Amino acid sequence: MSDDALDDLIQMVLVEQYEATQAGKLSHWTVYHRPGDWPDGYIARRFEVGGGTGVAVATKSNLAGGDSALSMLRQVFEAAGLVCLTRSPEDHESVVETWM
Incomplete structure (x- = not known):
């Protein structure tokens, strides 16, 4: 992955985190390995908690890649x-980790 593409992903995560915070919500990304609906490798899905319910709601945001994508996902979230x-x-057995 090029540095520009990686920078774009980092920027996207930063914007999504910021927008959730501005809306009074807690945003987190859960990384899965080969869940039933994504058998091709790793996928990170973004969830939000807010509105006083304490329930995490899935958003439309995700980052995905093949079996070698875990290090890229970690690099994006760390950055x-x-x-x-x-x-x-x-x-669930397909959950690898969560990033907040």
Whole structure:
């Protein structure tokens, strides 16, 4: 992946995080490996919590790639200033980690 493409992904994550914060919502990205609806590798899906419900709601935002995409996803989230939370034993087996 080119540096420009990587910079574009980082910028997109930063904008999405900022917009969620401005709307009073907490945004997080959960990384999955080969979930049922994405058998081609890794996908990171963005969720928002807000509005007093405490329920995470999926957004339309995602970043995806093949089996080698995990390092790229981590690089994007780290560069955007997010922090990695390791998976919980209760998580679905396809969950790798969550970034907030």
